[in-house]
Amino acid sequence: MTILALRRPYVCREMVELITDYLEGALPRSQRRRFDAHIAGCEHCGEYLRQMRETIRLTGTLTDADLTSAMREEFGELFRQMRDEDARDREA
């Protein structure tokens, strides 16, 4: 019984919880096979997997706000200071 229970196919509700481990390559081989077997026969979970991949892709297109011109000036100033300090050290 126990062995049968372990080998039963995943249901959709379980699939959506395993998906990150799947995408991260963290599922043990036997679980990965069961995951693949379910995906092969379930268009809804296939769609769900595509949507998770699309979500990750879209999140990756977000970018930080660019530096303000004040910050650019501030870091430029820092750079000049350090460069001058360096030049003085060399002369000394």
Added chain:
Amino acid sequence: MTLRSPLARSRPPADPDADLLARVRAGEERAFVELVARHRGTMLRLARMHVSSSAIAEEVVQDAWVAVLRGLAAFEGRSTFRTWLLQIVLNRARSTGVREHRTIAVGDAGPAVDPTRFDADGAWASPPRPWEDEIGERLDARALASQLRSGLDGLPARQREVVMLRDVDGLSSDEVCAALDITEANQRVLLHRGRSRLRAALEAEVGTP
């Protein structure tokens, strides 16, 4: 300190910052500002996890850039520049040490999908409506980005940190685990919760007829 490399060592060509670094070493201010712009967001996020306020995180990042300029001559490119840089930020943020240690609650966010969308056997009762290919092209990209941003803002802090570091900043799971002092398994749980909620946020925007 010195900004000049003793000689142009051959480094692994994989480092995406190599060109900027060479220009910084040659004394070019604009290249340095570009380098800051490229990495500052990630550095702030990392620092913020270890100190008690955004203002302190800003200071940590500022100090880190000074340390970077001082140490650049000695940086030999055994790791990528970013790995080296993030290590400097983390060391500084940790030693600033202001922050009390929070316990990491990883299991507090519920299931990835509303359980009422499955039937008694656990199969989809209300399946996801197919997204068209490249929804980013179908929808106004700005609307989508703002939906994603508000989704991210709505995540519990740890989930948001992990999702941003992995999916926005592109850090590896090893880098994130090291930065947050969490295990691989915890990292995956946080990533899973966060990504699942972002998908749901997009579905609410995209999937409605």
